[in-house]
Every structure is written in C-alpha cells, then in structure tokens.
Amino acid sequence: MLLEVAKHEHTGRTMIIVRCPRCGNPGHLTVHKRTISGPKFKIVHKNGRKATCSIGSTAEGYDELREIHERVRGAEK
Numbered sequence: 907m908l909l910e911v912a913k914h915e916h917t918g919r920t921m922i923i924v925r926c927p928r929c930g931n932p933g934h935l936t937v938h939k940r941t942i943s944g945p946k947f948k949i950v951h952k953n954g955r956k957a958t959c960s961i962g963s964t965a966e967g968y969d970e971l972r973e974i975h976e977r978v979r980g981a982e983k
C-alpha cells in the first residue's frame with residue numbers, strides 16, 4: 907500500500923504517499939483527528955480538484971495505514 911516517502915521540497919516535512927484503500931488512487935496520508943481508539947486518517951488526492959478520503963478505525967485498510975504511519979513517523983525522530 908505504501909508507494910513513496912518523500913520530503914516536501916519547501917517545508918522539509920515527510921510526506922507519505924499511499925494507495926488509497928477506499929478509491930484506489932495514490933494520495934498523501936495525513937492524520938485528520940486523534941481519537942481514543944487511534945488516529946483517523948485522511949488521504950488527500952490531487953487529481954485536478956482536491957478530493958479527500960477519510961479512513962476511520964473501522965475502515966478497510968486502516969490497520970495497514972496506521973502501521974505505515976507509525977513506522978515512518980517513528981523513524982523521523
């Protein structure tokens with residue numbers, strides 16, 4: 907599911923590019939909200955107009971996204 911980990915050229919922040927489990931398109935993984943059951947993710951697609959998919963803890967592919975996110979963010983520190 908993980909496609910690429912890239913540094914943003916202006917901010918220097920790490921961007922996680924994944925294949926969206928919801929719509930199948932590549933997008934930028936971000937944390938939308940932190941809840942007791944874990945983070946809620948948002949995948950931002952840039953196909954012409956901005957589209958986003960939100961992935962909650964019950965969504966398909968969530969566990970994998972969470973693992974990817976923790977792995978990449980953990981490696982940053």
Ligand SMILES: [Zn+2]
Pocket residue numbers: 926927928929930931933949951958959
């Ligand atoms: Zn999507």
